[in-house]
Structure formats: C-alpha cells, structure tokens
Amino acid sequence: MARGGMCYRLACIVRLDGEALADQTIAKYLNELSILTMLRIQGQASRIEIARYLSVTPATVTRLVNSLIERGLVRDIELSPNPGRPANREPGRPATSVALNTDGAFFFGVEVGVDVLRFALLDLAATVVDSSEMPFHDRMSPDQVAGEIARRVGKLRRDPIYRDSLKGVGIAFPGIVRSDGFVVNLPIVGWRNVDFPALLSEAIDLPLFIENDANAGAFGCVYTDPSLPNTCSLFLKLDAGCGGAVVVDGRLLRGANGTAGEFGHLRLSEDGPLCGCGNRGCLESRIGLSAIAQQFLETSDLSGIELTQLPEHIVEAARGGDGRAIETIDSFVHWLVLGLVSLVNLYNPSVVFLGGPLAKLAEAAIDRISEGIGRGIVTGIPAPTLMLSTLGSYEGAIGAASIAHHHTFDISRVGIIAGR
Incomplete structure (x- = not known):
C-alpha cells in the first residue's frame, strides 16, 4: 500500500536543463529525490558533485538544494580550510558540502x-x-x-x-x-x-x-546498509513461519497481487508433517519454530516467548554435548539447505540473508549451510554470500x-x- 505517494513511469532520464520538458514540476520532484537518495547512500557531497551526478547545471543544483534546505531536508556543512593554503587566498564564501538534515x-x-x-x-x-x-x-x-x-x-x-x-x-x-x-x-x-x-x-x-x-x-536489511549489493538479494525469515522475500535493484519482488515470497511453503516432499497451509512436506513444517520444538522437546505447546528463546537454548545444549540438541541442529541444517538450494537455483541472488529467532541455529552451523548450498546448486551458478540479518529482533x-x-x-x- 502506498497511500499518499506519487509514482511515475519514465522512459528516459529527466533533466531540468537541455530539452524542453512537458512538466518541469515532475522533473524538479525527481531530481530532488535523486539528491536525497545520493546523500543517503554516498554521504555529503559538494554542489559540483551533485551537478555531475544529475547531469545538470550548477545553477539548477543551487535551486534544487535551496528548496530542500528551506524544507529542512538538507543542510550546508562548512568545510575546514585547506591547511596548505593561506587563509587570505580563500576566495568568496567558505567552501561547503551538502548533507542530509537527519532530523x-x-x-x-x-x-x-x-x-x-x-x-x-x-x-x-x-x-x-x-x-x-x-x-x-x-x-x-x-x-x-x-x-x-x-x-x-x-x-x-x-x-x-x-x-x-x-x-x-x-x-x-x-x-x-x-x-x-x-x-x-x-x-x-x-x-x-x-x-x-x-x-x-x-x-x-x-x-x-x-x-x-x-x-x-x-x-530493511538492504535499505539501511547501502554498502551491501542490492542487484538481487534473498531473505528468509526463520520464525514460527518461514516467509521470504527477494529484493531486485532496490525493489521488492512482489508478484501479481503482492503476496510473493511464501518460501516456507516450498514443498520438499509429498509426505511429512502437516503444514499450517494444509499441505504436507513444506519447508516451514520442517524448520519452523513449532517443528524445532517438537523435535527437541517432543511438544510444541509453548508460549510465543518460550518458542523465541528456544533456539538459543538448543545451541547452548549442543555446545554442551546434548545429543538431541545436536540432532535437532543437524535436521534443521539438512532441510534448510534443501530449501535454499532450490531458492538459489530459482533467483540467483548475490546475497542470502537469514533472519528471525532461528537464525541462532543457522549461526551455529553457518559454514555447513554455506557449503551445502555450494554443493547443491546447479553447476555454473555462483554461490551467494550467506549472511545473518544485521537488524536483530527489530528487523x-x-x-x-x-x-x-x-x-x-x-x-x-x-x-x-x-x-x-
């Protein structure tokens, strides 16, 4: 849902200088968005750098930046003088860079x-x-x-x-x-x-x-860390359910009605545990929190908080040599790798993020999971980088x-x- 938003389809790059525009208001709006995105991703920049980035004149950048300053979205930052240049040789006003006004x-x-x-x-x-x-x-x-x-x-x-x-x-x-x-x-x-x-x-x-x-x-994983590649990233949320998502060139792959990414219902077999969706053999029925609790405790009748805390308890028990905990992690790794191999073959992501409470189990076996994906995917497809979500419980x-x-x-x- 995007209530209150403005969206446009463009066939070419819009510029404020050069060829006449049918609607300069739209061009101004798009160039302002470009400046804000540039500053968020790259950090502060001079007006000359912004002009080069947008392929517009310095005068145009001045108008755009002044408008953003008036609305409190960006600010000027005075740069320190060059220590190798005498102060009396600084012409005009002090050199400044433009930065986001984070507040x-x-x-x-x-x-x-x-x-x-x-x-x-x-x-x-x-x-x-x-x-x-x-x-x-x-x-x-x-x-x-x-x-x-x-x-x-x-x-x-x-x-x-x-x-x-x-x-x-x-x-x-x-x-x-x-x-x-x-x-x-x-x-x-x-x-x-x-x-x-x-x-x-x-x-x-x-x-x-x-x-x-x-x-x-x-x-959130991709957007809040611009240093990460975003050409194609895959995310799997390992929780009570196992939802997922793919981000391509900074946009979510949504499907026709916005419901794409139900990776937890990727069917790995025709039999197996009954899934909440009504089918058997779904990935979620093998690696969801309830499935993990059933295997480790022989019951899934736990509160939500108890389920969320269970993965860390299993990891600690496995480190102490608990056989059932080790078996639970081994089973989790086996089914997770099967699911991820299919997803990597389908989407060819450069990065796979694992989030949710069960990422604790994945963290304990991250090398095994990564190696399993590399062995299982189609020959010739580059293996993705496997990462844990950096956003924690608030992802x-x-x-x-x-x-x-x-x-x-x-x-x-x-x-x-x-x-x-």
Missing part, C-alpha cells in the same frame, strides 16, 4: 508478532533512533492492535520534535498481505480477511504502508519504517505503479 524527517515502523508489538523510529538517513517493544500474553484483536498503533503515533505527533517531521508509518504482519494493505491470512495470530487500512484511516492522517514481515525484513519494524522512507524519499521506487 528533517522521521518514519515509524511497527511489527505485529504473536505476542509482541515491536516499534522502531528511523530518521531521514534511515538510521534507527529509537526502538521498543510491547509484550502481551493474550492475542490482540485487529481493533486492539490498530488502537495501540494509533496511540503511539499520536504520542509522537504531540512531541514538538516529531510533530511536523513524522512523514509515514509502516506496519509489518506475519502472513499474507495484499498490495493494498488488506490482510488476507495471518494464521499465526488467527486473523483472516481484515481491512486493516480502514481501521487506521481515521486515526492516522499520514501515508500508511502495510507489508508482510519477511518483505519488510528483507527490504520487521525497521524494515516497515524503511519501506515508508523509501516510498517518500527514494528515487529507486519511481516507475512502480502507485499502490504497489
């Missing part, structure tokens, strides 16, 4: 879990400035969750720091979510067919972006806020149809 905009992200709500606040540089969580014991209804999100957003809007600079809200859900934010099925929390945007439309007067939690986690909330940031201030989303 110029903020984005609020929420992840809805089985028994926890997690919150993250990102600034204009897509840096986490605050995070918190709200554990609860009884499952919350859609109305209760919407009410708590509205309360948190309202509190931010009453704070003078964020009153005018909070620009968007992202929400991540653990299940199937349509492109328009409609919640189709969240089996883990027991929701079906919930028009969640309608629950918040009157309470929150900000652009609202609703995503699957794996999509959010995947996007869903950070990712949701990142998606809101992306739709508001990032040039890479131009060309995407509004609402996708």
Whole structure:
C-alpha cells in the first residue's frame, strides 16, 4: 500500500536543463529525490558533485538544494580550510558540502508478532533512533492492535520534535498481505480477511504502508546498509513461519497481487508433517519454530516467548554435548539447505540473508549451510554470500519504517505503479 505517494513511469532520464520538458514540476520532484537518495547512500557531497551526478547545471543544483534546505531536508556543512593554503587566498564564501538534515524527517515502523508489538523510529538517513517493544500474553484483536498503533503515533505527533517531521508509518504482519494493505491470512495470530487500512484511516492522517514481515525484513536489511549489493538479494525469515522475500535493484519482488515470497511453503516432499497451509512436506513444517520444538522437546505447546528463546537454548545444549540438541541442529541444517538450494537455483541472488529467532541455529552451523548450498546448486551458478540479518529482533519494524522512507524519499521506487 502506498497511500499518499506519487509514482511515475519514465522512459528516459529527466533533466531540468537541455530539452524542453512537458512538466518541469515532475522533473524538479525527481531530481530532488535523486539528491536525497545520493546523500543517503554516498554521504555529503559538494554542489559540483551533485551537478555531475544529475547531469545538470550548477545553477539548477543551487535551486534544487535551496528548496530542500528551506524544507529542512538538507543542510550546508562548512568545510575546514585547506591547511596548505593561506587563509587570505580563500576566495568568496567558505567552501561547503551538502548533507542530509537527519532530523528533517522521521518514519515509524511497527511489527505485529504473536505476542509482541515491536516499534522502531528511523530518521531521514534511515538510521534507527529509537526502538521498543510491547509484550502481551493474550492475542490482540485487529481493533486492539490498530488502537495501540494509533496511540503511539499520536504520542509522537504531540512531541514538538516529531510533530511536523513524522512523514509515514509502516506496519509489518506475519502472513499474507495484499498490495493494498488488506490482510488476507495471518494464521499465526488467527486473523483472516481484515481491512486493516480502514481501521487506521481515521486515526492516522499520514501515508500508511502495510507489508508482510519477511518483505519488510528483507527490504530493511538492504535499505539501511547501502554498502551491501542490492542487484538481487534473498531473505528468509526463520520464525514460527518461514516467509521470504527477494529484493531486485532496490525493489521488492512482489508478484501479481503482492503476496510473493511464501518460501516456507516450498514443498520438499509429498509426505511429512502437516503444514499450517494444509499441505504436507513444506519447508516451514520442517524448520519452523513449532517443528524445532517438537523435535527437541517432543511438544510444541509453548508460549510465543518460550518458542523465541528456544533456539538459543538448543545451541547452548549442543555446545554442551546434548545429543538431541545436536540432532535437532543437524535436521534443521539438512532441510534448510534443501530449501535454499532450490531458492538459489530459482533467483540467483548475490546475497542470502537469514533472519528471525532461528537464525541462532543457522549461526551455529553457518559454514555447513554455506557449503551445502555450494554443493547443491546447479553447476555454473555462483554461490551467494550467506549472511545473518544485521537488524536483530527489530528487523520487521525497521524494515516497515524503511519501506515508508523509501516510498517518500527514494528515487529507486519511481516507475512502480502507485499502490504497489
């Protein structure tokens, strides 16, 4: 969902100088997005560097930068004088660079879990400035969750720091979510067919972006660390469910209705444990938290918090020589490698991220998993780099806020149809 956003399809690079433009307002908007994206990814830059980056004149850059300064999105930074040049030889005004004003905009992200709500606040540089969580014991209804999100957003809007600079809200859900934010099925929390945007439309007067939690986690990993390659990255969230996502050239691969990435339901056999989707032999039925608990404890009747803490307990037990813990990790590695081999063969990613609570098990056997993928994929396909998510337990909330940031201030989303 991209309520309040503007999206355009372009067949060529738009410039403000040179050929006449049908709509200079659009060109100005796109060039401003390009400047903000450049500064977020590359850091501060001189006006000359920006002009070269955009292929426009210095005068055009001056107009664009002045407009962004007036809106509080960028600022000038005075550079230190060159120590090798006498001070009386500095002509004109002091040399400056342009940098993001990190306090110029903020984005609020929420992840809805089985028994926890997690919150993250990102600034204009897509840096986490605050995070918190709200554990609860009884499952919350859609109305209760919407009410708590509205309360948190309202509190931010009453704070003078964020009153005018909070620009968007992202929400991540653990299940199937349509492109328009409609919640189709969240089996883990027991929701079906919930028009969640309608629950918040009157309470929150900000652009609202609703995503699957794996999509959010995947996007957040790439977006908040521009140093990582983003040509094609694959993310697998190892939790009670096993959702996934693919990011191609900075954009989520969504499918026709926005529900792509249900990697947990990749069928590895025709038999095996019954999955929550109704089929047997799904990846999730082999490596989801319930499956791991069943193998290690012979029961999956645990609270959400107990399930989340279980992987770390298994790793500690395995290090102490516990045979059942070692068998559990071995089984997890076996099925995870089978699933990842198929996914790597399909998508040819350069990086595979593993997130969620069960990433603790993956971390304990990361070399075995990487070697297994290398042996199993089709000969000639380069093996991807295998990485653990760098966002920790807040990856869903950070990712949701990142998606809101992306739709508001990032040039890479131009060309995407509004609402996708």
